Amino acid sequence: MKISDRTFIISGGASGLGRATAVDLIQHGGYVAVLDMNEELADELIAEVGKDKARFWRCDVAEPGSVKAAVEGALAWAxxxxxxxxxxxxxxxxxxxxxxLNRDLTPFSLDDFNFVVxxxxxxxxxxxxQCLPALASNTPDGPxxxxxxxxMVASSAAFDGQPGQTAYAASKGAITAMTLPMTRDLARYGIRVVTIAPSMFKSRMTDALSDKVKESLFRTMEFPRRPxxxxxxxxxxxxxxxxxMLNGTVIRLDGGVRMPSKM
Incomplete structure (x- = not known):
């Protein structure tokens, strides 16, 4: 499918991987609806790429009403x-x-688990x-x-989660698991589904890690040995x-890393 003259809705689009995706799609002729909680970062992005190419909707993806309002706004703009x-x-x-289970034999908080999920x-x-009806109604593209x-975005933690990542791995593992059935559900509408599962990528969080932690992480990597x-x-x-032809698959974007149980 061509990118040019199409709108793409990106949650988490004001920072990190979402922001980089927004910039890249715009550079290749696309338009981007940025859904995020951080208005300040979204404003910085839009100032960079131009408000004719990107719009921002404040969106809490944990709240269906917030998602509904943001999607409706993005569709109206499109x-x-x-x-x-x-x-x-x-x-x-x-x-x-x-x-x-921590060292005091206290189970972790179910509220925290539910928050991540x-x-x-x-x-x-x-x-x-909430985006699917609009996609299914599109003008067909190409032969x-x-x-x-x-x-969708999963994580290498879906396959080899680290200690302390039970909630995170559960949430990302579920995304990988639903990729194929969702593909099969949507094939009749000409909609493809792909999940990307990245490993450690450069971000504000990884920049804050100590040199010792970074080195231990780099030792687990094959090539390249960097985030x-x-x-x-x-x-x-x-x-x-x-x-x-990319459909119904999970792409591990990890440089061959397989995270060990202990660093």
């Missing part, structure tokens, strides 16, 4: 510009590390489901009559949009 919504990228997510899993599926694409760059994630998103 109708106003005449740039159909070609895809949705569900990049909003959180991590709240905690071992299921609510943001990462429910927030993903809610955004996707395959494609209508749109859903891109992924947000632009590399964005390039993968673009590849997913443009290559119609």
């Amino acid at each position: 109708k106003e510009t005449g740039k159909e919504v070609g895809g949705v990228v569900a990049a909003a997510g959180v991590g709240l590390p905690a071992k299921i 609510q943001i990462n899993l429910q927030g993903t599926i809610d955004l996707v489901r 395959d009559k494609e209508h749109g694409i859903v891109i 992924g760059m947000p632009e590399e994630f964005a390039h993968t998103v673009r590849m997913c949009v443009e290559n119609v």
